[in-house]
Every structure is written in structure tokens, then in C-alpha cells.
Amino acid sequence: MALLNLRGKLILFLILGQLLSPVHTLPLQAQEKAAESNRSATIETKADKPAGVLGVAAYYAKKYHGKKTRSGHRYNPQGLTAASPSLPLGSKVKVVNLSNNKAVVVTVNDRCRKRKDPFIDLSRAAAKQLGFLGKGRTRVRIIPLTEKS
Numbered sequence: 001m002a003l004l005n006l007r008g009k010l011i012l013f014l015i016l017g018q019l020l021s022p023v024h025t026l027p028l029q030a031q032e033k034a035a036e037s038n039r040s041a042t043i044e045t046k047a048d049k050p051a052g053v054l055g056v057a058a059y060y061a062k063k064y065h066g067k068k069t070r071s072g073h074r075y076n077p078q079g080l081t082a083a084s085p086s087l088p089l090g091s092k093v094k095v096v097n098l099s100n101n102k103a104v105v106v107t108v109n110d111r112c113r114k115r116k117d118p119f120i121d122l123s124r125a126a127a128k129q130l131g132f133l134g135k136g137r138t139r140v141r142i143i144p145l146t147e148k149s
Helices: 002-048 124-130
Strands: 053-059 081-083 092-097 103-110 119-122 137-144
Touching: 053 124, 092 119, 092 124, 103 119, 103 124, 119 124
Parallel strands: 053 119, 081 103
Antiparallel strands: 053 137, 081 119, 092 103, 092 137
């Protein structure tokens, strides 16, 4: 009789084990589906990401008025020009002020010292159009433009 009870208990445990095994895997399946939806959301946000790089913009000091730039032109505070350590000379760049969303297109005609963060040095006219003349620096998005843009 004791042997029968042992067999009955064994069968009962096997049946319960079979019944509970799908319940145990449900959280794993839910995690897989959540991971898939996170991956698709990440892909969508990467596609919506604006072009360019985030950086800092400043403007030329008054003492540089009339001085020669790296491109050979004289610096004119009323011109829409910029200095960059890495962008090619003569290239057009759109600079967007992140605090007020004002934008200006400038021509890179000078070099400035290299920094670890993206940086652009703007003419006073460009800084005025972006709305930070007199404030020194501002956070910007620097977007290099191609011929088609």
C-alpha cells in the first residue's frame, strides 16, 4: 500500500510539473516581446534623430575686425562667417540655437583651436541672428550643408 502511495505521489508530481511548466515560461515570453518592441522603438527614434552634431558656439572678439582669416579673407563682423577646427574651409554650415530654435547659414573661412567638444566660432552678425550676442556662448546644433541642400 505504501508503494502505491509512492507511485501515486510520483504521478501527481509529474502531472503537476507538466501543467505548471507553460506557466513558468510566460514571463520569459513577455520579456521577449517587450525587448522586440523596445528594439523597434529604438529604430524609429534613430530615424527621427535630427542631422548634425550638438556643440557650443561663441563669437569673435572685436579685436579680430579686419584681421586675415585662414582662407586669406579679412574678418568682417557683419558677414555671416565662422571658424571651425575641423570643417573644410569654404563649406556652408547651418547653425541652430537650441535655446530659441533660431538658425543661420554661415560659411567656414577660418580655423580655431581644437577642443574636445564640437565647437564653432561665429561672426558677430551670425551671433546676433541666433540671439546670443552679448551672452558669450550657447548650445547649438551644427549641420554641415551639401551642395544639394
